[in-house]
Amino acid sequence: MPNTQTQSNVDHAIRPLTPSDLERVVEIDRDNTGHARRGFFENRLTASLNEPNAFISLAYIEHDRVEGFVLAHMLDGEFGGSRPATILDAIGIAQSARGHGGAHGLLRELQAKARRRDALEVRTQVVWSDQAMTHFFAGLGFRLGTRLVLERDCAMLPDETEAQAEPGEDLSRDRIAVRSMAVEDLHTVIGLDRRITGRDRSTYYQRKMGEALRKNGIRLSMLAEIDQTPAGFVMARVDYGEFGQTELEAVLDTIGVDAEFRTQGVGSFLLAQLLSHLASLRVDRVRTVVNWNDVTLIGFFDRLGFRPTQNVVLALDL
Known part of the structure; x- marks a missing residue:
């Protein structure tokens, strides 16, 4: 080149x-x-x-x-x-x-x-109080983006799962089995996600699975099943250095629950399993990024204990 x-x-x-x-x-x-x-x-x-x-x-x-x-x-x-x-x-x-x-x-x-x-755009994250970096990116033409960075502690209170439940949600865990995701689960996850979002995100999940196989960072991807039927999944990772981070921090890339099982506590149970794994790795916090106006997803993460961070998303239109 x-x-x-x-x-x-x-x-x-x-x-x-x-x-x-x-x-x-x-x-x-x-x-x-x-x-x-x-x-x-x-x-x-x-x-x-x-x-x-x-x-x-x-x-x-x-x-x-x-x-x-x-x-x-x-x-x-x-x-x-x-x-x-x-x-x-x-x-x-x-x-x-x-x-x-x-x-x-x-x-x-x-x-x-x-x-x-x-x-269609270049995005990055900075801590809002880091004036040197915000000034640097402003000088390069970046503007305030339209996405929110949410995070929560990895430590869970004993009664937190119950506190997160939806009204009428069945919190019996006896029927929910959670296991590590394998490459053979790729088509299952893509199918679940298509039913949840109405979109085909095959390329995204193929890339995430490839990253997991290459073990860049620590990958934490799990599949939940009820009566041997796929009910939900979570994909996360532990990365050191992204966006200038100097401490280990987990990133929740995606989580999804099939509509058929949304009143059975699958989402909160998946998160509990993820947090347990992260705590064993001595990771203190987990973060994710959502659109500012996706009230359904923001509400979901709110019930799971996520709150806004001091990071802001900057964007540069192409």
């Missing part, structure tokens, strides 16, 4: 990241954040090589040296999502190279690649 020049000077270029860039990327990020996130960057570079259509990883070069980077992934089919999007997970410019146009060059190339993959 030919280099994309960021300025007229031939010593400035954008190119794909390669495995040999790993140590320099970790160094830049450590200098900027004060934390080493080697595992995150190593996993992400490996994933980019294994599935290049699902990830975008770019390096900013000055005088044959990596002085900046951006990591992003493609997303289509997440909670309430109706448009393909590019999610910007990490961006960094070496302190000695700031003001040289590297960030704008990386973003221009990211936008170009995202458009070629039919994405």
Whole structure:
């Protein structure tokens, strides 16, 4: 692939990241954040090589040296999502190279690649009080997005499941069996989701299953059955480093319950099982992202104990 020049000077270029860039990327990020996130960057570079259509990883070069980077992934089919999007997970410019146009060059190339993959926007998350990062993204053209970040503690109170029940909900757990999801369950999950959402999100679930098999981060995907009939599912992961996170945090990617079983406590039981697993991994919090106006989904998560975080979603239209 030919280099994309960021300025007229031939010593400035954008190119794909390669495995040999790993140590320099970790160094830049450590200098900027004060934390080493080697595992995150190593996993992400490996994933980019294994599935290049699902990830975008770019390096900013000055005088044959990596002085900046951006990591992003493609997303289509997440909670309430109706448009393909590019999610910007990490961006960094070496302190000695700031003001040289590297960030704008990386973003221009990211936008170009995202458009070629039919994405309609680039999204990222920042802590609202991080004025340096919000100013940085504002300077790149980002605006406040239309999605909410929700989270909750992984610790559950003994009576919490009962408190989350819907009126008239049967909370007997004797009939609900929860097990780890296997690759053979892919078509079952896709079928369940199609009945729940009315959409075909096959590509999304195929990608999530592929990520689980590659073990990028810790995957926590479970299937609930009642009388051996699939009733619901949850897909989550533990990732270190996404959106600048410096502590282990779980991400709930998707959860669904078949309409036939919605009054039988499947959703709250799945969450209880997920939280139990996360607690055993010493993960303190789990988060998810929803559309601001999806009142049904927000209400569902509210009953499961989720609350708004201090993170805001920023978006850049393509």
